[in-house]
Amino acid sequence: MHHLLRLAIVALAAGVLATPAFGDMAPDNSLPTETPAHFVPTDTGFDYVRRTVEIPMRDGVKLHTVILVPKGSTHAGILLTRTPYGADGMGHRNDSPHLDSTLRGYDNPADVVVQDGYIRVIQDIRGKHGSEGDFVMNRPPIGHGNPTGIDESSDIYDTIDWLVKHVPESNGKVGIIGISYDGFEAMVATIRPHPALKVAVPINPMIDGWMGDDWFHRGAFRQQMIPYIYGMVNSRGSDIGWSTGHRDDYDLYLKGGSAGDIGRAYGMEALGFWQKILAHPAYDSFWSDQALDKVAANEPMTVPTMLVHSLWDQEDNYGDMAVYRALAPRDPNHEKLWLVLGPWRHAKTWEKGNTIGAIDLGSNTATTFRQTILRPFLARYLKDDAPRAGIAPVNAFVTGANTWRQLDTWPSACRTGCAPTMQRWFVGADGTLGTTAPATGEDAYVSDPAKPVPYRVRPIQSWSHGVADREDSWPEWLVDDQRQFATRTDVLTYVSPVLIQPMGIAGEPLVHLLASTSGTDSDWVVKLIDVYPDEVEAEPSMGGYQLPIAMEIFRGRYREGYATPKALVPGKAQAYRFPLPTVNHVFLPGHRVMVQVQSSWFPLYDRNPQTFVPNIFNAKPGDYKKATQKVFRGGADGTWLELPVVK
Incomplete structure (x- = not known):
């Protein structure tokens, strides 16, 4: 057996040695390429x-x-x-x-x-x-x-x-x-x-x-658009993709530090538009x-x-x-x-x-x-x-x-242009919400930049994901059920009694927020929500659903004007006025009206360090500090939403 194996090895070696080297092979001109230099397809069957x-x-x-x-x-x-x-x-x-x-x-x-x-x-x-x-x-x-x-x-x-x-x-x-x-x-x-x-x-x-499209909303930077900026500007063909190694964007952006730090980590200082973003954090003439x-x-x-x-x-x-x-x-x-x-x-x-x-x-x-x-x-x-x-x-x-x-016009309560009636809905004690101004009081929570409020249930996928299933449904996050956030101690929730009659709203709800912070800067997020009945016979899965109707963020440093940021006075109650996005909605009988207030919306928006710094893109780890936030209620000077009510 060993002898036969040895002969086989020798024969194989001889065959290998007898094979001419690649460089010694004569060119084969008998088989020309089968691929034409330039192929022009026909349009047979095309319409x-x-x-x-x-x-x-x-x-x-x-x-x-x-x-x-x-x-x-x-x-x-x-x-x-x-x-x-x-x-x-x-x-x-x-x-x-x-x-x-x-x-x-x-x-x-x-x-x-x-x-x-x-x-x-x-x-x-x-x-x-x-x-x-x-x-x-x-x-x-x-x-x-x-x-x-x-x-x-x-x-x-x-x-x-x-x-x-x-x-x-x-x-x-x-x-x-x-x-x-x-x-x-x-x-x-x-x-x-x-x-x-x-x-x-x-x-x-x-x-x-x-002011409110892709890059900022009322001064808060939409940092989950960083991958979009990266992909759009890094090459003519947008063919250099964004990669993170994180399944959850919450982790990526929290570990990354400021939005400026994240950009630097990805080499974005070479991208012209990113440099413009960093240089113009306020609403200047640019x-x-x-x-x-x-x-x-x-x-x-x-x-x-x-x-x-x-x-x-x-x-x-x-x-x-x-x-x-x-x-x-x-x-x-x-x-x-x-x-x-x-x-x-x-x-x-x-x-x-x-x-x-x-x-x-x-x-x-x-x-x-x-x-x-x-x-x-x-x-x-x-x-x-x-x-x-x-x-x-x-x-x-x-x-x-x-x-x-x-x-004929917008907003309107009728075909010929009847204006909606602006109706105030006041936040009250014990999480109540109603159309009658309550007694004065205050509600407080601690906002911690190390534990910001997520804007979605985690894991939070990248902005670029499709709508194949819940996990990849980023494009439709604005209708996510808000119940998970109402349970957090750093989110204030106010809810009305059950509605007896339908209530339509058409136009821009206006926020009048009277609030203070123990810090020198703060973000304020206000959400208007339609709360479904606890049981919905026709759609059981919708029982208790908290459907967002309009939500917006406001960066406190721009309270006195969007062009020039100013530090907030710690502990001082100050008024913040800003509109929510356009709505055209009917709260049906059996539903309730809800308002939520919080100070972070992460990682869609970058974290406010809650310490005033000239440019938040350059905030350092030590700038991010906890702050006690207070929302004041009661009277015409308290906190309320003005809803454009239509019949």
Whole structure:
């Protein structure tokens, strides 16, 4: 046996030694490559034609643009979206030759495009993905913090000018639509617009990044947007991902220290926009000059515009309503401005919209919006000889009642513009809440930056996670049950008696908080909540559910003005006045009204050290200290919420 094995080894070795070395092998020219130098796929079976072009701007920069033309189109309107998220991905799917399937996904109203035969155009904005030039986050309009000769508006103008001259299937009419950043593009398009721009639909647009959209809310920094900033700015293709090694963002940000420390740990000092964030923690001219509601208020209104607002928008629940407040008084005859309020999270409009979180909305609300509001609105301006759409100036979904209302103005208690009645709801002793001013008193709690109040039940996943299940449901956190937070000793809870009659509210609830802190700075979080009956026969899982209706944070250092922070006086009762986000809700009989007050909302917002420092991004570990917080009640000068009540 050993002998045979030995022979086998020798034979094997001989064979190996007899094999010529790789470098000695003669080239094999008999088998040429089977891959062509350049393969052009056909469009056999496709119901549309795809064109990819590089459109030149006035300064010579070329922008990567995808044009999808339904086969057989003539005199078709163009529907444009500009995006930093990749035009190729938004306008292409390899597994379908049909335009409807190709467009399914983020920021594509696929059903409306296909039904009405629009030419769909998607373009990478300057400096992102396939487009040349330099990327600037939310590039400000010319003259508003932008001293150059180009901005997003000029790029849109040049793009539209090229499209109407080089897309022969079009009728020369262009509309622009987009969500979030793409919604910012749709809004900025209305500033110095091209004559061929006939309609704009900004949905959940980024308008004012400091006051209440992506980066800050009333001075508190939204630190869970750090990964977004990181990914958007670190490369043209946004292809360097964020990684943490933590399952729970609460741990990541608590261990990381200040938001500035976290940025430094990830090398973000190399990112230009991050440096701007660090340099402008207050609402100085850097922010106020470029806020699009302020810019638009001083521009002619020439483009019919439909603002679309989501009542539970977890990213941009401020800007579109700010634009509406700025522009509505200038359009008394309802010729240029429309408003839609839907029961959605951010970017929910292209889905069915029959639920949000655990809440059943009673119908496919987003489908209704697309088919009965958006579709005729676009057709009126993009189709040849289209009839007037007959759409109400304001279409507002009423949460709680699960119905749509058609109104002339917002906020309104009736079709012709009846103003809501502002009604004060006072916090009282023993956690009560009511419409009668109670006796004076105070409630106290200790706010500890080492143990901040979470804004979700832990583990808290990253902002980027989807809605496949509860654990990955970040986009719908604004409807999370608030019961877990009401049990914390650093959260004050006030609740009304059971309602006998329905109570509708429409507009912005106003907070009047009289409070003190033992520190020299403080955050204040106020939540308005609809408490369901303890038992809900039709939906047992909703028994006792605490549904947030409107919630907001306010950074105390800006009590006297957003531009200049000032230290708070320890132990001094001071008034804080700020609005909650827009609501359109009915508290049903059997429900109760609840208000919660706390001093942290973590890790969505960075921790206030509760010691005044010039710039919280640079706060040191020793600056973070416990503070005793007091909320004062009683009389007209106590703590109350003013609710815009409608009948």
